[in-house]
Amino acid sequence: MRTERAETVDRRADVAIAGGGLTGLALAAALGRAGCTVAIVEQAPLASLVEPEHDGRVTAVALGSQRWLASLGIWEAIAADAEPILEILVGEAGSPSTVHYDHRAVGREPLGWIVPNRTLRLALQAAVFDRPEIAIAAPARITAVAPQPGSLRATLDDGRSLRCGLLAVCEGRFSPTRDLLGIGARRFDYGQLAIVATLSHERPHRGRAVERFFPDGPFAILPMRGRRSSIVWALEARKARAVQALDEEAFAAEVEERFGDILGGIRLEGRRWYFPLVLVEAERATGPRVALVGDAARGIHPIAGQGWNLALRDVAALAQVIADHTALGLDPGDPLALERYAAWRSFDGLALVTITHHIDRLFANDLEPLRLLRNLGLGLVEQLPPLKRFFMRHAMGVVGELPRAMRG
Ligand SMILES: Cc1cc2nc3c(=O)[nH]c(=O)nc-3n(C[C@H](O)[C@H](O)[C@H](O)COP(=O)(O)OP(=O)(O)OC[C@H]3O[C@@H](n4cnc5c(N)ncnc54)[C@H](O)[C@@H]3O)c2cc1C
Numbered sequence: 001m002r003t004e005r006a007e008t009v010d011r012r013a014d015v016a017i018a019g020g021g022l023t024g025l026a027l028a029a030a031l032g033r034a035g036c037t038v039a040i041v042e043q044a045p046l047a048s049l050v051e052p053e054h055d056g057r058v059t060a061v062a063l064g065s066q067r068w069l070a071s072l073g074i075w076e077a078i079a080a081d082a083e084p085i086l087e088i089l090v091g092e093a094g095s096p097s098t099v100h101y102d103h104r105a106v107g108r109e110p111l112g113w114i115v116p117n118r119t120l121r122l123a124l125q126a127a128v129f130d131r132p133e134i135a136i137a138a139p140a141r142i143t144a145v146a147p148q149p150g151s152l153r154a155t156l157d158d159g160r161s162l163r164c165g166l167l168a169v170c171e172g173r174f175s176p177t178r179d180l181l182g183i184g185a186r187r188f189d190y191g192q193l194a195i196v197a198t199l200s201h202e203r204p205h206r207g208r209a210v211e212r213f214f215p216d217g218p219f220a221i222l223p224m225r226g227r228r229s230s231i232v233w234a235l236e237a238r239k240a241r242a243v244q245a246l247d248e249e250a251f252a253a254e255v256e257e258r259f260g261d262i263l264g265g266i267r268l269e270g271r272r273w274y275f276p277l278v279l280v281e282a283e284r285a286t287g288p289r290v291a292l293v294g295d296a297a298r299g300i301h302p303i304a305g306q307g308w309n310l311a312l313r314d315v316a317a318l319a320q321v322i323a324d325h326t327a328l329g330l331d332p333g334d335p336l337a338l339e340r341y342a343a344w345r346s347f348d349g350l351a352l353v354t355i356t357h358h359i360d361r362l363f364a365n366d367l368e369p370l371r372l373l374r375n376l377g378l379g380l381v382e383q384l385p386p387l388k389r390f391f392m393r394h395a396m397g398v399v400g401e402l403p404r405a406m407r408g
Pocket of ligand 1: 018309310
């Protein structure tokens with residue numbers, strides 16, 4: 001097990017990063033590349049985060065995110081495990097209306113890639129390990145933060161301390177350091193659990209992802225390398241607990257019941273994972289010498305597979321703002337840099353919070369007028385190619401004011 005102690009952390013870093021998950025590691029890699037010194041503080045031993053038992057999820061990596069990973073040389077370690085998404089079918093159970101997104105309508109590149117989270121974590125860890133400009137304290141937590149002239153002082157739970165120009169909080173949606181800093185967050189509990197599992201199946205998936213909406217939650221099946229797919233099944237918590245109690249065979253039968261037999265016979269590979277679904281939105285994205293990044297700024301419903309793509313746009317934007325400031329000899333925690341970051345990221349964040357929340361609420365309802373409205377909406381999108389292309393480009397993360405490394 002690789003356990004990084006805090007020896008190198010008892011010093012000054014340009015940027016301290018609280019949280020060494022997908023977002024914190026990506027930010028460290030980008031800032032290291034931009035010439036900043038970085039110290040990561042992660043509560044878990046780093047090796048535990050890449051154990052197969054830690055996280056059985058996959059991530060739909062959008063084209064913009066893939067471009068960013070490629071620009072940092074990280075994609076090379078991911079590509080062999082990444083399955084291109086060529087088509088997406090979206091529909092409602094019991095309704096004939098379906099929207100069919102085909103990557104060929106917007107170009108030659110795939111709509112995105114399905115990548116196991118473990119592959120992402122391994123590649124990102126490899127990108128930050130053994131880099132002289134990146135120090136890692138793990139396992140460790142920040143217990144106090146105090147302003148100093150021209151810096152912040154973070155005290156760690158092992159008694160060490162760290163001075164930094166900027167503290168980037170990447171601790172996920174329930175971030176203790178965000179609380180410590182007195183930044184409040186709005187929460188909405190969806191009352192759902194996301195059930196995640198990997199299936200192997202008889203027929204090839206042909207790069208097709210499918211999302212079907214049921215009144216008790218959306219069900220997605222995502223193509224992985226080979227004849228394998230990952231399911232993300234968001235279900236009312238009470239029903240999810242009943243599903244949790246099913247043995248493998250009964251679980252596979254439930255999945256087939258929801259999904260039909262388009263992939264032929266299916267078999268569960270490995271265990272199932274359960275994630276409570278809660279929307280968390282921080283009341284602000286910055287504070288004095290502080291930036292919230294990724295799920296710590298807002299953690300959204302996984303209905304559109306956009307949470308980490310949104311987080312990577314935070315990462316790329318913050319890294320660019322800091323690189324531009326430090327190139328002028330300015331400090332990374334400069335209020336103008338933080339203002340620029342907060343202003344840049346507010347619309348994208350708010351848009352995805354609103355869209356994912358309302359899609360879930362719109363479909364989590366069996367009322368007839370809403371059902372009609374949904375059918376009408378899906379039918380309309382299917383009939384209007386420009387609208388379809390607009391949605392596709394958004395999902396691919398290639399619209400809006402993109403950081404340089406995501407533009408392609
Ligand atoms: C079921 C499901 C499916 C998803 N699918 C997709 C998808 O297809 N595409 C997509 O883009 N997104 C998806 N997401 C969202 C995505 O997983 C998150 O956006 C992403 O994991 C956020 O990463 P993060 O590093 O910001 O936060 P986290 O993953 O929560 O990581 C936070 C890190 O901080 C550490 N930490 C916490 N507290 C402390 C502390 N006090 N001190 C030190 N360290 C601390 C934790 O140990 C952890 O390593 C999905 C989410 C779910 C639940």
